[in-house]
Amino acid sequence: MASRLWATKAASYLRISVPYRGFATGTWTLLICLLPTNAVIKDLKYADSHEWVKVEGNSATVGITDHAQDHLGDVVYVELPEEGTEVTQGASFGAVESVKATSDINSPVSGKVVEVNSKLNDSPGLVNASPYENGWIIKVEMKSADELTCLMDPDQYSKFCEEEDAKH
Amino acid sequence: MRVPRILEVWKMGVVNYSQALKLQEKLTSDRKLHKITDTLLSLQHPPTYTLGKRQTDHNILVSESELKAMGAELHYTQRGGDVTFHGPHQAILYPIISLRDIGIGARKYVEKLELTMIELASLYGLKACAGQKGETGVWVGRRKIGAIGVRISSGITSHGLAFNVDPDLNYFKHIVPCGIADKEVTSLQKEVQQILLPPEEVIVEQLISCYVRTFDYTDVVSKDISSISLDN
Numbered sequence: 001m002a003s004r005l006w007a008t009k010a011a012s013y014l015r016i017s018v019p020y021r022g023f024a025t026g027t028w029t030l031l032i033c034l035l036p037t038n039a040v041i042k043d044l045k046y047a048d049s050h051e052w053v054k055v056e057g058n059s060a061t062v063g064i065t066d067h068a069q070d071h072l073g074d075v076v077y078v079e080l081p082e083e084g085t086e087v088t089q090g091a092s093f094g095a096v097e098s099v100k101a102t103s104d105i106n107s108p109v110s111g112k113v114v115e116v117n118s119k120l121n122d123s124p125g126l127v128n129a130s131p132y133e134n135g136w137i138i139k140v141e142m143k144s145a146d147e148l149t150c151l152m153d154p155d156q157y158s159k160f161c162e163e164e165d166a167k168h
Numbered sequence: 169m170r171v172p173r174i175l176e177v178w179k180m181g182v183v184n185y186s187q188a189l190k191l192q193e194k195l196t197s198d199r200k201l202h203k204i205t206d207t208l209l210s211l212q213h214p215p216t217y218t219l220g221k222r223q224t225d226h227n228i229l230v231s232e233s234e235l236k237a238m239g240a241e242l243h244y245t246q247r248g249g250d251v252t253f254h255g256p257h258q259a260i261l262y263p264i265i266s267l268r269d270i271g272i273g274a275r276k277y278v279e280k281l282e283l284t285m286i287e288l289a290s291l292y293g294l295k296a297c298a299g300q301k302g303e304t305g306v307w308v309g310r311r312k313i314g315a316i317g318v319r320i321s322s323g324i325t326s327h328g329l330a331f332n333v334d335p336d337l338n339y340f341k342h343i344v345p346c347g348i349a350d351k352e353v354t355s356l357q358k359e360v361q362q363i364l365l366p367p368e369e370v371i372v373e374q375l376i377s378c379y380v381r382t383f384d385y386t387d388v389v390s391k392d393i394s395s396i397s398l399d400n
Contacts, residue, residue, distance in 0.1 A: 049322065071273025074301070077222055092321065095221065100249035100304040101274035101318040102221045167271030 038161060039066045041132050045148055046157035047090075047108040052132065055148065060109045060140045064096070066131050067161045073098040075127045078120040078137065085113045087140060089147050094137065096127060105137065109147055115139040173206070173270075175385040177376055180211035181394030182256065185218065185243050192326040195264040199324045206265040206385070209328075210376055213254040215240035215339060220249040220317055227251040227344040235342065247327040249304070249317030250347035257355075258335040259372050261328045261379055268323040270383075278316055280382050281329045282306055285314035287378040288331065288371075294359050303348060306331075311354035315346060332356065333371050 044052045050068035054061045069075065077097040087093045087107035095102045116138050120126060127135040152160060183191075188211060198204045217240055219225055228235075228251055232242050240253075254260060261284075267277055282298040285306040289296035296313060299305045306314035314331045332355035340353040357365060365371065380388055 068273070071275055073273075073275035073278075076302075079221065095246075097221060097248045099275055099278045100220075100247075100316045101278055101320055102246060102248040103274050103320040104322060106322065164268065164271040167269070168276075 038070060039132075040154045040158045040161075042154050044132070045108065045151035045153065046160075047106060047151055048160060049090075049106045051106060051108050053108040053148075053151065055109075055142070055145070058111075058142045058145070059114075060111065060142050061136050062108060062138050062140060063131055063136045064105060064127060065157075069128045069131045069135070072096060072101075072103060072128075075124045078124045078127065080116040080118070080120065081113050081138065083113055083116060087111060087113060087138075089150065096124070107138075107140065108151055109140055109142050110144070111140040111142040113138050114141050172386045173384065174387045174389065175206050175208055175380060175383075176204070177208045177210060177388060177390045179372075179390060179392045179394060180209060182214060183211045185213050185216045185241060185254070188213070188262070189243070189245070192262055192264060196321060196324050196326050199264050199266060200322055206263070206269075208376065208379065209260075209262040209264070210372060211260050211262070212256055212258060213260065215253070215255045216243060217241070217251065217253050217343060218243045218245050218247075218317075219251050220245060220247050222250070224250050224347055227347050228342065229344065230342045238339075238342075240339070245317075245319075245327065247317040247319045249315070250345075251343045252315050252317065252330065252345060253335075253339045253343060254330055255335045255339055257333050257368065259331045259333050259368075259375050261331075261375065263325055263328050263379070263383075265325050265383075266323055267320065267325060274318070274320055277320075277325065278304055278318060281316050281318070282314075284375070284378045284382045285329060285331050287382065288375050289313060289356070289359075291374055291378075292356060292360055292363075292365075294356075303346075305346060307351075308354060308359055311352045311359075312345065312348075313354050313356065313359065331375060333368055334358075334365070 044054050046052050050065045052063055052065050075096050075098045079095040081093050089110045092104040093107045094105045117136050195207055235242055286296045294308050296306050296308050304316055305312050316329050317327050319326045334355050334357035345353050
């Protein structure tokens with residue numbers, strides 16, 4: 001119990017939060033709480049289709065979460081939109097391919113695509129290796145900050161992932 | 169208490185690829201809007217070559233006109249995976265299901281499709297296994313007996329799996345199947361050799377049962393629509 005509290009404080013200091021694996025006890029609790037799988041970054045907002053958005057002014061950077069890349073498997077291809085494309089909150093703007101499955105990526109915000117991460121053409125695996133940093137997918141000039149209220153904060157998203165994973 | 173999970177199975181006979189695609193698009197949209205339950209299309213295609221989203225047509229070894237002369241069609245699709253062939257005596261399942269309802273992602277879903285075919289193969293004494301990294305599908309040794317290519321849109325699946333019961337394997341000579349050059353394609357009939365297989369309908373039923381078990385459905389409703397027009 002004490003080690004879980006310590007781990008939570010450490011995670012909070014490091015600006016990450018991890019879902020608590022209820023079945024762990026004792027010293028294993030500490031290790032499991034700090035495992036990088038399904039990491040959720042503070043200061044980002046999250047969509048229920050497992051995309052994240054980082055907002056700076058009216059500029060939004062979008063990618064898929066650690067939970068998403070873990071559940072996809074190794075990404076071998078990313079279909080990127082053209083710069084200048086309009087995106088709509090909740091609608092698909094591109095896709096990733098992994099294990100013979102193409103999965104649509106939905107935009108968490110509406111606006112215009114001002115930049116795409118062209119590194120993903122040669123290195124699609126960046127989405128797996130660095131989902132929140134080098135694996136970013138598009139940058140959007142947002143239409144309205146009001147839309148952000150539809151998205152989840154990190155704690156809500158962590159809980160959402162736990163509930164989804166508990167279904168099977 | 170187990171949450172009830174209902175599957176509706178459509179038994180469709182031989183269906184043209186474009187028609188099947190249109191039907192899947194409609195069912196995917198309906199499933200997204202919760203108008204229908206999880207649905208499984210069981211069907212076969214006339215001779216058809218298909219490409220995935222990456223459009224790897226360098227893996228087709230003949231021209232499109234040569235394919236047409238053979239009596240085959242070519243389709244570019246939005247599914248994952250490389251080039252493949254579909255034809256008579258190849259059992260296809262297209263599950264249109266909600267992955268969010270069962271809390272799984274692409275990787276786990278594809279694993280379950282592989283398990284479905286592995287289980288079917290085991291009914292005939294074959295030790296099939298999932299492919300290694302980058303070789304998704306079901307293999308008997310170095311020979312591929314089942315292929316997978318899937319699309320997931322807002323958590324709803326379309327396209328699916330193709331299991332070679334006894335298709336004409338010569339059609340595979342005109343492509344680099346799934347983009348893997350140094351391995352063969354095989355079929356259930358080829359693997360069991362002299363053993364007489366039961367009628368194809370029996371094998372298809374078994375495939376559907378393997379799917380139902382692997383995906384843990386509690387109730388199954390079957391619709392035989394092989395004689396009904398799809399234009400509605």
